[in-house]
Amino acid sequence: xxxxxxxxxxxxxxxxxxxxxxLALEVIFFSVFGTNYFSLRNLQNxxxxxxxxxxxxxxxxxxxxxxxxxxxxxxxxxFSGVICAKVMVTLQAAGASQAVAISSGILAALLxxxxxxxxxxxxxxxxxxxPFIATFGMLGIAYGFAEIxxxxxxxxxxxxxxxxxxHGYLIYWLPGKIFAFLQKPENLTRLELQNLVSIIPxxxxxxxxxxxxFAFILARTKFGxxxxxxxxxxxxxERAGINVKRHLIKVYMxxxxxxxxxxxxxxxxxxxxxxxxxxxxxxxxxxxxxIGGASLYGGTGTILGTVIGVLIIGALxxxxxxxAIPTYNxxxxxxxxxxFAVLVDQFFPELVRKE
Amino acid sequence: xxxxxxxxxxxxxxxxxTAVDNMDMEVFxxxxxxxxxxxxxxxxxxxxxxxxxxxxxxxxxxxxxxEVRIDNPMHALRIGIETLYQDLALAENLNxxxxxxxxxxxxxxxxxxxxxxxxxxMLNESKxxxxxxxxxxxxxxxQIRTLSGGQRQAVAISRSIYWNxxxxxxxxxxxxxxxxEQKNVLDLVKTLSSQGVPVxxxxxxxxxxxxxxxxxxxxxxxxxxxxxxxxxxxxxxxVGLIVGSLPGDYGDVNDGxxxxxxxxxETGSVDEGQEGKQ
Numbered sequence: 255x256x257x258x259x260x261x262x263x264x265x266x267x268x269x270x271x272x273x274x275x276x277l278a279l280e281v282i283f284f285s286v287f288g289t290n291y292f293s294l295r296n297l298q299n300x301x302x303x304x305x306x307x308x309x310x311x312x313x314x315x316x317x318x319x320x321x322x323x324x325x326x327x328x329x330x331x332x333f334s335g336v337i338c339a340k341v342m343v344t345l346q347a348a349g350a351s352q353a354v355a356i357s358s359g360i361l362a363a364l365l366x367x368x369x370x371x372x373x374x375x376x377x378x379x380x381x382x383x384x385p386f387i388a389t390f391g392m393l394g395i396a397y398g399f400a401e402i403x404x405x406x407x408x409x410x411x412x413x414x415x416x417x418x419x420x421h422g423y424l425i426y427w428l429p430g431k432i433f434a435f436l437q438k439p440e441n442l443t444r445l446e447l448q449n450l451v452s453i454i455p456x457x458x459x460x461x462x463x464x465x466x467x468f469a470f471i472l473a474r475t476k477f478g479x480x481x482x483x484x485x486x487x488x489x490x491x492e493r494a495g496i497n498v499k500r501h502l503i504k505v506y507m508x509x510x511x512x513x514x515x516x517x518x519x520x521x522x523x524x525x526x527x528x529x530x531x532x533x534x535x536x537x538x539x540x541x542x543x544x545i546g547g548a549s550l551y552g553g554t555g556t557i558l559g560t561v562i563g564v565l566i567i568g569a570l571x572x573x574x575x576x577x578a579i580p581t582y583n584x585x586x587x588x589x590x591x592x593x594f595a596v597l598v599d600q601f602f603p604e605l606v607r608k609e
Numbered sequence: 610x611x612x613x614x615x616x617x618x619x620x621x622x623x624x625x626x627t628a629v630d631n632m633d634m635e636v637f638x639x640x641x642x643x644x645x646x647x648x649x650x651x652x653x654x655x656x657x658x659x660x661x662x663x664x665x666x667x668x669x670x671x672x673x674x675x676e677v678r679i680d681n682p683m684h685a686l687r688i689g690i691e692t693l694y695q696d697l698a699l700a701e702n703l704n705x706x707x708x709x710x711x712x713x714x715x716x717x718x719x720x721x722x723x724x725x726x727x728x729x730x731m732l733n734e735s736k737x738x739x740x741x742x743x744x745x746x747x748x749x750x751x752q753i754r755t756l757s758g759g760q761r762q763a764v765a766i767s768r769s770i771y772w773n774x775x776x777x778x779x780x781x782x783x784x785x786x787x788x789x790e791q792k793n794v795l796d797l798v799k800t801l802s803s804q805g806v807p808v809x810x811x812x813x814x815x816x817x818x819x820x821x822x823x824x825x826x827x828x829x830x831x832x833x834x835x836x837x838x839x840x841x842x843x844x845x846x847x848v849g850l851i852v853g854s855l856p857g858d859y860g861d862v863n864d865g866x867x868x869x870x871x872x873x874x875e876t877g878s879v880d881e882g883q884e885g886k887q
Binding site: 470474475476479480482483485486487489490491492493494495496553554 | 712714719
């Protein structure tokens with residue numbers, strides 16, 4: 255016979271892991287009611303569809319743990335994507351090889367993408383502008399520049415290899431015959447092509463590696479520890495000798511780095527650069543972080559939690575598509591989840607703040 | 610015996626307001642000094658000058674016999690001056706040992722590649738210092754937010770002691786504590802002074818100050834008005850000095866205002882000259 259105290263303890267444990275349970279229920283629901291939802295191809299689709307949100311949310315996790323928020327990341331995707339595409343197209347037109355054009359485009363996007371983060375960080379840390387305002391301003395600025403760079407039209411005509419990277423997979427497997435890495439086997443019959451199993455999209459590999467590195471940084475290193483400390487008490491961090499201003503600048507640069515990487519992966523996947531790309535993903539990213547257990551008041555949150563939050567949204571999105579329910583319902587669902595998660599945080603902080 | 614800390618002619622102004630006015634004070638090893646005064650008397654400003662939060666407009670600080678210029682709180686920590694503020698400056702979302710090592714985390718090599726936090730080391734070292742100070746907390750892995758006020762205070766003190774504080778400043782250490790916890794903290798102060806670490810205590814609770822302090826320094830309107838050996842004075846006298854119903858030892862506060870303003874100006878220009886040289 256279980257006594258009451260034990261029972262409530264178990265309840266707290268379950269409640270603290272509600273996201274995992276929710277995700278599992280979601281997958282079960284769509285697997286039962288959808289068609290081919292629980293298949294390798296579809297699960298990989300969830301991962302692919304989650305790329306942008308996963309990247310934005312990982313950067314956003316750092317910012318939210320410090321008690322701030324970065325609203326600029328939505329339009330940062332378009333900003334860096336447009337830079338990436340523009341550089342590729344320009345270099346290709348100038349006669350550069352595909353390898354040079356593509357790597358220069360990616361490099362330029364990632365480097366220039368750090369600038370808005372630097373400015374955000376300077377505004378927040380040095381000039382004490384509220385993060386909401388500083389990054390909201392940057393949202394508009396990034397979008398404006400993206401439109402200028404792209405002349406208001408999507409940038410097309412990218413090097414052809416972009417697609418083979420963006421649409422490529424880590425492993426190609428033809429049962430009994432072929433097992434290849436990265437390189438899609440050529441000269442296959444139509445039947446063989448049908449049976450070819452593609453495992454783990456390249457874009458997902460890149461995304462997972464980068465997120466993994468930053469999850470490690472947040473969980474295990476001094477930098478991560480200081481990020482939590484700043485969110486817990488900026489005063490305490492400062493008095494402990496942590497250079498809070500410099501740290502905050504780095505955190506906003508991490509966020510814009512992730513947004514830029516999201517822009518680059520967008521270009522790889524869709525073979526175009528568009529100014530408004532990813533703008534609707536800002537909401538999803540913030541929601542994923544909050545679902546993942548981060549408090550908008552700062553001090554808590556983990557990348558693992560965030561990734562679960564991302565998957566909840568991704569599984570829902572693909573599930574709605576699978577059931578042929580219009581995706582604008584997703585916005586309503588996600589908005590409700592955000593408000594719900596924040597209410598949980600506000601009224602039951604002990605559920606979210608357990609270590 | 611030489612004083613461990615000596616402040617001479619310290620003046621700190623905020624615009625037109627002179628928060629600390631030509632202040633002198635000496636603290637000897639093992640001494641517990643009660644710094645007393647009404648709200649706005651300048652106590653907090655003075656300790657912030659000593660702990661590097663503010664720069665004095667004039668005056669000098671000697672620590673361990675040498676003149677020091679304390680640039681920032683980190684510099685104060687490095688030379689061994691630790692300050693515990695009313696809000697304790699702990700990160701509530703981090704656990705006990707993480708707070709003890711905050712800003713000075715012990716790292717180890719991970720796969721020969723990258724430095725990561727050495728949790729085991731920090732946990733064990735924290736245990737040692739808590740044991741030495743006879744402090745009990747439920748678990749060193751608990752977040753600070755789960756601890757009581759007295760336990761938090763104890764964690765903050767352990768942190769300073771672990772980092773070899775030579776000198777401790779405590780701002781209202783017993784405010785917001787239960788009676789039993791107040792006693793624990795005051796006992797801890799006695800332990801510190803018996804181990805040779807001098808402590809400056811700012812507190813409004815005269816009873817507490819009288820029970821631990823060996824010397825009392827009273828401030829009023831930014832000036833030192835008196836200094837007493839605790840066992841040679843009474844609470845009545847001290848209260849009189851704090852509120853101004855008794856005259857100070859150094860003339861009436863208001864009379865000196867004009868003169869010190871002038872001194873402030875002169876030393877101010879000297880100060881600028883020094884900065885120019887740096």
